[in-house]
Amino acid sequence: MTTSFFHPALIMIIGALLLPLVRGPFRKPYLFLIPVLTFINVLYLSQHPGTYGVVQFLDWELTFGRIDRLSMIFAFIMALMAIIGTIYSMHVEDEWQHIAAWFYVAGSLGVIYCGDFLVLFLFWEMMAFASTFLIWFKKDPESLAAGYRYILVHTFGGVILLLGFVLRYQATGDLSFIQLNVQSPELYTWLIMIGLMLNAAVPPLHSWLPDAYSKATITGSVFLCAFTTKTAIYTLARSCAGFDVLIVLGVVMAIYGIIYAIMENDVRKLLGWEIVSQVGYMVTGVGIGTALAINGTCAHAFAHILYKSLLFMAAGAVIHATGKSKFTELGGLYKKMPVSLVFLLIGGLSVSAFPLLSGFVSKSMIITASFDAHLLWAGFLLTMVSAGTFLVAGLRLPYLLFFNDNKCSPETWDKAADPSWNMQLAMVIAAFFCLLIGIYLPFLYGMLPNTEVAYQPYSSYHLSETLQILALTALGFFLLRKHIKARESISLDLDWFYRKGGQGFLWTVTNPLQWFDTAFGKAYRVVGLSTLMTTSHFWSWFDWHGIDGVVDGTARCVRAIGGRISLVLQRGQIQQTIFYTVTFAAVILVAYIWL
């Protein structure tokens, strides 16, 4: 059995390494081939659950391939997303962008299949490192700065995570990546949870997400929106299911994200905030931890990757064509980009949980699980957020981009056009799966990890509940739309502390610390330097007259004695010299024997 295991991440890595060698007409088929091979490999592995790729390294047993129902569903969607994302970015000539994206996907697959914390950490850092390049490749100063913030925040998270692993290993001697004891959490449980939850963008560790995703390359953000947060959700579901604190954090996160999304003026930042909000549902699901909640979390992560990537692709098409990303510089684009509008609407209505679309069958599972667990407050607040989601993604986003007054400059308007065939194909695939999940339930529900629970979203009560909320939210939007129009602004968030904190540190260094350094330098020149010169003059005199005098005197003395001795002993007569030498040797010999 072991021989048949070939790690899907390895296909992506080898594919990425060979990519620069594949040029010309072979490039595009190759870009298609590698993710498809990875996907086929994932499908093959899903037919053979078990543990593979166990390697002995020093004292540890490392597991690279744990195939069970939880890892299967996440690997499936990640591999599918790799195909969609690569098709969307097929027009990109720069091979480094593809290499970074594929290493990023490989990191995600590695985390999903790993069986211990050491391998997890390896692939975790590979993800963080590779994804940073997807931001940097945008190559403007803002992206450079955002990339540095991103990698610093993730390095911080990685260190916390590693600390948790090390403390756990010290306490239990165990490295295996399994469910932690969340009923009586130790310090290391908290540290591991915090490290994982930073990647899921759980407040207060969330600000990196909208910041970085809005400044990445257009194709890069399509990858980014899928992998980091959902891989983190997988790890949380694997290790922290039922951790109560996650329920509260998840609900806070869902509300927080949607409020900021309403205030936002940047297209991709709005979508980033909405990821925060939607991942909030999944974090709540993990916190509840029942079989239905975990199923809901997996289903929602699966559906979320598809509709969110569709939204990022459609919004990316607008930015790609116009070069603008602010609502205050766009609008009325339906005349120029009707196809993008349709895809944006499918994505927006999916996230809004419209019947027959993917969000309807996944999101409600988490809400039902919270009601079933008698967490009424969580259930009601999450339902409130789903109204807000429709408001933001289903109404505000298409309204401001495609219908509202045309605020495009003439050049922007001229440039606006539907994207190339490959971008449209990627959107068709994502939109197809959004519909498939919503219409044909066994496709998604058949992959869920807990098979013992059944859930039926298409009950008349659930339909009436959803339709009422959607209809009245639309009415509310129509009445209150003046209040959520786009404004030329940015919203302050918790990243203020490290962005302004960093500036504060710089100020401290350049002002008070620099002043102290200058003053110290002056004082040193005045006081220290002259003292030093005087002291060194003295030592120089002492060296010249004292030490050198003694040394020279000794040398002269030795030379004089030597001269005398040679006058007496070395007269040039060989007999005398032999006599003295033999006598001297005899004296030493006698002295040696007798003493």
Place this chain on the structure above:
Amino acid sequence: MIVNLIDYLRDRLTTVKYCCYGGIAIIVIWSLTVDTSHAHTWAEKMIPGFWSLFGLGSCAVVIMLARVLGKSGIMTREDYYDN
């Protein structure tokens, strides 16, 4: 085709508006007839059109919360972080 359809609807905005009002009314009235025995809480069983009220209320709460927060200084000028 899509553009023509949208333009067609935009030219008849008032009619579209009334159609939407009609649609909302149909949904709300239909919801009154739906079996509520599977509802999560007593409030949904006792209050007719509970989720309609909840939807409208949620929408208003979320919008107003964002507006109040935005005005309180969260929303700021775009070059705030520039030096």
